[in-house]
Amino acid sequence: MFADIIGMMGTVLVVLAFFLIQMNKIDPKSLNYNLLNLIGAILLLISLCINFNLASFVIEIFWIIASIVGLFNYFKKPAPLAQQ
Numbered sequence: 001m002f003a004d005i006i007g008m009m010g011t012v013l014v015v016l017a018f019f020l021i022q023m024n025k026i027d028p029k030s031l032n033y034n035l036l037n038l039i040g041a042i043l044l045l046i047s048l049c050i051n052f053n054l055a056s057f058v059i060e061i062f063w064i065i066a067s068i069v070g071l072f073n074y075f076k077k078p079a080p081l082a083q084q
Contacts, residue, residue, distance in 0.1 A: 003050035010043030014063070031074050038067035 017036035020026045026033050041063040048057045 003047040006043050007047030007051075010040040010045075010047065013037070013040030013043065016040075029070065029074060031071070034067050034070035034074060038064060038071065041067060 013036050017026070017033050017040065020036075021028050021033065041060045045057065045060045045064065048060060
């Protein structure tokens with residue numbers, strides 16, 4: 001039961017992130033998008049440690065890596081110049 005609740009919370013976050021992009025509400029390179037995906041994937045991974053499924057486990061590992069790359073790129077980009 002606990003694993004199902006955690007997994008569903010992760011699913012909601014990952015699907016919400018994708019839905020918000022489709023609705024042009026967030027930028028796919030934004031901090032919010034990458035955090036939603038990362039947290040969602042981690043929650044799904046936790047649930048998969050209890051109810052294991054190899055294919056789902058592997059895709060969540062890749063989803064986490066992609067989210068971390070997105071966060072790295074977000075923080076690596078130069079800060080915008082201040083308006084004067």
